Amino acid sequence: MFGHSRHGGHRGPLPMDTSTEVKKIDAGNASFCMKNGFLSMTIKEENGEEKVYDRVFLHRDFPFELLWEYISVLDSDQIEIGIIYKIDDFEGETHEMLVTELERKYYEPRIKTIVSLKERYGFSYWEVVCEDGRNVKFTMQDTFRNIIRVGDDRAILLDVDGNRFVIESILGLDRKSHKKIELYM
Amino acid sequence: MSDIKNNNDDKKLMSFKFNLDPMLAHKRCNGEIVLEEKRLLVVIDKKIEKEINTSEISEIITEQGVGCLYISYRLKADDSVHLLCRTDAKTSKRTSKLVRKMNLFFEDGVLPEDVKETAEACPKCGRPYKNGSTVCLHCVDKKKTLIRLWKYVKPYKWFVFMSIVMYFVISALRLLNPHINKIIVDDYIQSETPASVNISAFAIVVVSLFVLEVVSRGMSSVRSHLLIHSSNKMIVDLRNALFDKVQRLSVSKISERTAGDLMRRITTDTAQVNNFLVNYLPSVLEQLTVFIAVGIFILLYDARLFLLVMLPTPFVVLSFRLFWKFMHTLFHKRWQAGSVANTTLHDIFSGIRVVKAYGMERREGERYEKVTRGEKILQEKTDCIWSIIMPILKFMMSFGEFIILYYVGNKILGGKMTLGEMSQFSAYASMIYGPLRMVAHIPRHVMNFMTSSTKIFEILDEEIDVSDAENAKSFDIVGDIDINNISFGYDSGKEVLHKIDVHIKKGEFIGLVGASGVGKSTLINLIMRMYDVDEGSITIDGVDIRDISQESLRSQMGVVLQETFLFSGTVYQNIAYAKEGATRDEVIKVSKLAGCHSFIMRLPDGYNTKVGERGNTLSGGEKQRIAIARALLHNPKILILDEATASLDTETEKQIQDALANLSKERTTIAIAHRLSTLRNANRLVVLDKGRVAEIGSHDELMAKEGIYYGLVMAQREMTDMSSLADN
Numbered sequence A: 001m002f003g004h005s006r007h008g009g010h011r012g013p014l015p016m017d018t019s020t021e022v023k024k025i026d027a028g029n030a031s032f033c034m035k036n037g038f039l040s041m042t043i044k045e046e047n048g049e050e051k052v053y054d055r056v057f058l059h060r061d062f063p064f065e066l067l068w069e070y071i072s073v074l075d076s077d078q079i080e081i082g083i084i085y086k087i088d089d090f091e092g093e094t095h096e097m098l099v100t101e102l103e104r105k106y107y108e109p110r111i112k113t114i115v116s117l118k119e120r121y122g123f124s125y126w127e128v129v130c131e132d133g134r135n136v137k138f139t140m141q142d143t144f145r146n147i148i149r150v151g152d153d154r155a156i157l158l159d160v161d162g163n164r165f166v167i168e169s170i171l172g173l174d175r176k177s178h179k180k181i182e183l184y185m
Numbered sequence B: 001m002s003d004i005k006n007n008n009d010d011k012k013l014m015s016f017k018f019n020l021d022p023m024l025a026h027k028r029c030n031g032e033i034v035l036e037e038k039r040l041l042v043v044i045d046k047k048i049e050k051e052i053n054t055s056e057i058s059e060i061i062t063e064q065g066v067g068c069l070y071i072s073y074r075l076k077a078d079d080s081v082h083l084l085c086r087t088d089a090k091t092s093k094r095t096s097k098l099v100r101k102m103n104l105f106f107e108d109g110v111l112p113e114d115v116k117e118t119a120e121a122c123p124k125c126g127r128p129y130k131n132g133s134t135v136c137l138h139c140v141d142k143k144k145t146l147i148r149l150w151k152y153v154k155p156y157k158w159f160v161f162m163s164i165v166m167y168f169v170i171s172a173l174r175l176l177n178p179h180i181n182k183i184i185v186d187d188y189i190q191s192e193t194p195a196s197v198n199i200s201a202f203a204i205v206v207v208s209l210f211v212l213e214v215v216s217r218g219m220s221s222v223r224s225h226l227l228i229h230s231s232n233k234m235i236v237d238l239r240n241a242l243f244d245k246v247q248r249l250s251v252s253k254i255s256e257r258t259a260g261d262l263m264r265r266i267t268t269d270t271a272q273v274n275n276f277l278v279n280y281l282p283s284v285l286e287q288l289t290v291f292i293a294v295g296i297f298i299l300l301y302d303a304r305l306f307l308l309v310m311l312p313t314p315f316v317v318l319s320f321r322l323f324w325k326f327m328h329t330l331f332h333k334r335w336q337a338g339s340v341a342n343t344t345l346h347d348i349f350s351g352i353r354v355v356k357a358y359g360m361e362r363r364e365g366e367r368y369e370k371v372t373r374g375e376k377i378l379q380e381k382t383d384c385i386w387s388i389i390m391p392i393l394k395f396m397m398s399f400g401e402f403i404i405l406y407y408v409g410n411k412i413l414g415g416k417m418t419l420g421e422m423s424q425f426s427a428y429a430s431m432i433y434g435p436l437r438m439v440a441h442i443p444r445h446v447m448n449f450m451t452s453s454t455k456i457f458e459i460l461d462e463e464i465d466v467s468d469a470e471n472a473k474s475f476d477i478v479g480d481i482d483i484n485n486i487s488f489g490y491d492s493g494k495e496v497l498h499k500i501d502v503h504i505k506k507g508e509f510i511g512l513v514g515a516s517g518v519g520k521s522t523l524i525n526l527i528m529r530m531y532d533v534d535e536g537s538i539t540i541d542g543v544d545i546r547d548i549s550q551e552s553l554r555s556q557m558g559v560v561l562q563e564t565f566l567f568s569g570t571v572y573q574n575i576a577y578a579k580e581g582a583t584r585d586e587v588i589k590v591s592k593l594a595g596c597h598s599f600i601m602r603l604p605d606g607y608n609t610k611v612g613e614r615g616n617t618l619s620g621g622e623k624q625r626i627a628i629a630r631a632l633l634h635n636p637k638i639l640i641l642d643e644a645t646a647s648l649d650t651e652t653e654k655q656i657q658d659a660l661a662n663l664s665k666e667r668t669t670i671a672i673a674h675r676l677s678t679l680r681n682a683n684r685l686v687v688l689d690k691g692r693v694a695e696i697g698s699h700d701e702l703m704a705k706e707g708i709y710y711g712l713v714m715a716q717r718e719m720t721d722m723s724s725l726a727d728n
Helices: A092-105 A175-184 B089-108 B142-189 B199-248 B251-255 B259-301 B303-310 B313-350 B352-357 B361-413 B419-439 B442-460 B520-527 B550-555 B571-576 B584-594 B597-602 B620-634 B650-664 B699-705 B708-727
Strands: A030-035 A038-044 A050-053 A057-060 A069-074 A080-086 A111-120 A123-130 A135-141 A147-150 A154-158 A164-167 B012-020 B028-036 B039-044 B047-053 B057-064 B068-075 B081-088 B481-489 B495-504 B509-513 B535-540 B557-560 B638-642 B668-672 B684-689 B692-697
Touching (some): A030 A092, A038 A092, A057 A092, A111 A164, A175 B313, B012 B089, B081 B089, B142 B199, B142 B259, B142 B419, B142 B442, B199 B259, B199 B442, B259 B303, B259 B419, B259 B442, B303 B419, B313 B352, B313 B361, B313 B419, B481 B520, B495 B692, B509 B520, B520 B638, B520 B668, B550 B557, B557 B620, B571 B620, B584 B597, B584 B620, B684 B708, B692 B699, B692 B708, B699 B708
Parallel strands (some): B557 B638, B638 B668
Antiparallel strands (some): A030 A038, A038 A050, A057 A069, A069 A080, A111 A123, A123 A135, A147 A154, A154 A164, B012 B028, B481 B495, B481 B535, B684 B692
């Protein structure tokens, strides 16, 4: 999902990914560390040699359904190096590092309570309390379309600025909050 | 870490704020990136967290996360990228723009003047503007909007005035009706001395009732006619004004809105405003008149009776409001379910070939059945609630009439009121509740009207950004084009073209080469003045294009785009579109030149073949050749070809190339092509890379240089060799 600006990390036309095989990345063949504020990876190639990627990008293959599985690891040209099938394949500090990296990239505050929800002139105005206790106000346009239902209980809200908010459990919301959002469910 | 206030010996040039901790995923912070002459500072909570020498930085980089933006810097020494900060999506657009500005400092050592910015939220209330809008629907001066609409009503003011007068007269006549009925009952039917009743007087009263009815209906008919006449004219005026304004807006302004949005404003919103002004408002006035007149009459006659009549009023208004609020939610859900069903149906029918090819008819049938079932359940629910609540509300409204009946019945029995008076008051009471029902709907109608009229004025008030200068010139173009150090970026904040400096001589054939997204089409749009450059200038024959009238400029330019658009009409009309009064001979001549005459002749209806949305299906190549014929007929001084032959096969392309070679002999030609063989006739090639001119020269010169162009040619040759091998 990383899109480069004109001044982006990549220079020149993007090369094409021509590989047809998926390389599995796990604790057995890869190690991660932080470098210059970004994730760096060392991977053992099939010929036994180690290759260092100064900067790699993690990208969820199924960002709505599988948050911690099927994670593509891309190089600085956005070419896939391989896939981490389960984050839990890694343990301890590396596991922590990968989770943080994904949460850093996918900034999606979780909504705990809906304080108010008003609709006017095609916009819906939301005031919510997030899990970190912050009171956040945001605006949605074309509300029905911008609430993405994942399964029966989870919802992702996209606001006019491009922010994403997550309701982990619609049924788990308090009665008042549920009543407010019910119209859009 | 040190405090920012203690380190202010270097001059602050610019800064931008960020709100997410660079390393901790969910932690928010109060941060600022400060650019000074010699240092770039990362400040979090007023403490300097990081300090980099500006002389070491080559550029600032923005990268889009999901719901956030990463900002980092690249070091000159080893090209390595280091993270500076993160910020959420709310501030990301503005941050990108500021980073672009900051990068100009790292490139030139000086900061430019303010980069243009478009406000995205109302400065008064902070609410975001709707897509492409610059007017806040909440804060707009509603009175002013109404006054401005008067301009469109004014030419028909007498029609409107007459119809309003008629509304009042008809209302008065409606009020007279129960009074005459009262006379008929009291003085004739219930006369204490029936023998003394004057039959001819009775007949006159009955006839007057008849006349009253005829006059009332006649006036209603005339009033409707007047309103239809004035409203139709007004709506046409309003639509024409809007259409004219949209035509004068720049491509950039038009692109901010979807075609559907513009169409909605011109059709639906104008109709909404018209309907409110011409139908709803007078109707409200009429009902209000009746309400006030009847109220005063009853009050003067009997204050207690007035109170009894008014007793259910607050309940009726409140009940209607609550009912509508409740029903609104249900209707909203029902509408949404209907929309989902329609979308599903549209989806299935659009992809019916795929559905059939995969034998998925039954599965799609089940999918459609599922959504229609959902719609059915909601429909049943709304209809059921409507059928239960509505009679109750109507009963509540008529409840007042029962009270009146009881009250006046007692009065009649007490001999204080006549039967005629009772029938008169019953009629008036029923008249008073009608307007109350309307009161509940007024806010919704007013809101719809205000929304529509605001949207209309938003377009009418739109500033024309690419406008003709006061003394814009019109002159015959020779064809020298000078692109002088231009830079340009669309509103998203990213710079698309950077310091382009190219000089083109009259009659030259220039090929624009480069990967997708390097700014080739943008450069062409700038030459055509679809947008104005941010920096630098483009001159034609030494005159800045901003000083040439747009009509004069574009009438001497011919364009063939990759995506050909044919208007609904005949082949002949589509070619002749380029030149008013083109003769048939001219059209045939250019068709032959463009290589489309032969296939047109194979069509049963020849040049009269219908094309466009509902017309004959032409292939992409055939449409392209028609477009080229159109450009040839235009006989432009400057010819622009934007991937004009991309959709043609190699043989056809060659034929058209020859035609274009003839055409471009005496005119300046700028062509974009990915297929480099298309540009073999070009005098010079301009290779763009990341919005900058990377190489410039003839084919031979650039091949000898073995740079980007050489690489592209070699890659294409390799592809061609591979295809020929595959063919063999």
